[in-house]
Amino acid sequence: MDFDTVAGELYGGDLAEFVSARNAAVKAAKAGGDAELAKRIQQLRKPTTAAAIVNGLARDDSDQLRELAELGAELRDAHTRLAGDELRALTRRRGELVRRILHELPSMSDPVTREVEATLEAVAAEPDTAALALAGRLTSVAHQDTDQWFSLAASVPPATGKRPQKLVDKAEPARPKRDHRREEEERVQARAERERLRKEAAERDKERAVAERDLVRTERAAEQAAARVDDLRERLAEAEERAERAKTEFETAKAAFDEADAAATAARKAADAAR
Numbered sequence: 001m002d003f004d005t006v007a008g009e010l011y012g013g014d015l016a017e018f019v020s021a022r023n024a025a026v027k028a029a030k031a032g033g034d035a036e037l038a039k040r041i042q043q044l045r046k047p048t049t050a051a052a053i054v055n056g057l058a059r060d061d062s063d064q065l066r067e068l069a070e071l072g073a074e075l076r077d078a079h080t081r082l083a084g085d086e087l088r089a090l091t092r093r094r095g096e097l098v099r100r101i102l103h104e105l106p107s108m109s110d111p112v113t114r115e116v117e118a119t120l121e122a123v124a125a126e127p128d129t130a131a132l133a134l135a136g137r138l139t140s141v142a143h144q145d146t147d148q149w150f151s152l153a154a155s156v157p158p159a160t161g162k163r164p165q166k167l168v169d170k171a172e173p174a175r176p177k178r179d180h181r182r183e184e185e186e187r188v189q190a191r192a193e194r195e196r197l198r199k200e201a202a203e204r205d206k207e208r209a210v211a212e213r214d215l216v217r218t219e220r221a222a223e224q225a226a227a228r229v230d231d232l233r234e235r236l237a238e239a240e241e242r243a244e245r246a247k248t249e250f251e252t253a254k255a256a257f258d259e260a261d262a263a264a265t266a267a268r269k270a271a272d273a274a275r
Contacts, residue, residue, distance in 0.1 A: 001029060003040055010044060011055055011137045018046045045139040050115035053105065054123070058136035064101050065123070069134055071097065072124035079183055094124050111205050118194055125190065 006025045013021055022044055029038035047055060057065045071094055078087040098120045102113065119138070122129040132138040 001025075001032060001034070001037065003037060006037075006041055007044060007137060011047065011052075012059055015047065015049065015052045022046075047138060048115065048140045049112050050119045051138040051140050053108075053112075053116050054119050054133050055136040055138055057101070058134055062101075064097060064104075065133060068094070068097055068101070068120060068124050069130035072127070072130055075124065076127075076183075079186075094121075098124075111201065114201050115198070118198060121194070125187070 006029075010018060010022055010025070022041060026038045026042045029035075029041055054065070071090060075087065075090045075094065078090055098117060101120060102117060105116070108116065119129075119133075119140075123133045124130070129138065
């Protein structure tokens with residue numbers, strides 16, 4: 001048992017069984033006397049649904065995912081050189097590529113689609129995320145645990161085996177410090193904006209879930225109330241029917257009583273007359 005093999009099996013397996021499979025691997029490593037390996041395996045995070053989907057692209061040897069990662073390198077190079085026209089063209093290519101990848105994926109819920117889109121954007125924006133995504137070992141955009149993958153560079157080389165030639169050709173001496181500072185500031189701002197949008201989307205999803213629960217609860221209450229009304233109406237109809245029968249029976253009994261009373265009165269008068 002080695003770390004890379006276990007990690008590959010975990011991140012390539014069923015997402016729903018990740019935790020149980022990881023625990024089993026930890027147990028096996030301990031049983032084999034390798035406490036350090038068990039500790040490293042235990043620290044492997046379960047990927048988010050979006051990360052698992054992007055990892056699946058890597059396992060399917062997606063050319064588009066590699067293209068997106070290489071496009072990110074070109075974007076960073078163009079940004080460093082302040083090549084405005086090239087940067088705008090590359091940005092359009094990135095958007096088109098992300099949309100094309102999303103279009104070819106199976107149908108997903110809106111929250112998952114947004115998260116996958118954000119993850120793909122991060123692949124183009126952040127080298128660490130790109131490396132993990134190409135290795136099929138991405139856990140989430142928020143957690144980029146590249147320090148865990150000490151053999152990552154050896155086990156997952158880029159598609160071409162080297163940086164794109166045009167990036168090498170365009171390499172220049174160190175840029176003025178202010179360029180790097182500006183680039184880092186914009187990266188920080190972009191990350192903050194993505195995080196804000198993710199939090200806002202999560203909040204909207206939470207509000208929608210609460211509203212949906214309230215809707216289901218009130219709908220169930222309305223159904224129960226309607227059923228109660230129907231039951232009461234049925235009981236009222238039965239009571240009215242019984243009352244009508246009782247009224248008819250009362251009138252019949254009263255007529256019989258009146259007839260019997262009249263007969264009794266006549267009999268008494270006849271008896272008195274015979275004396």
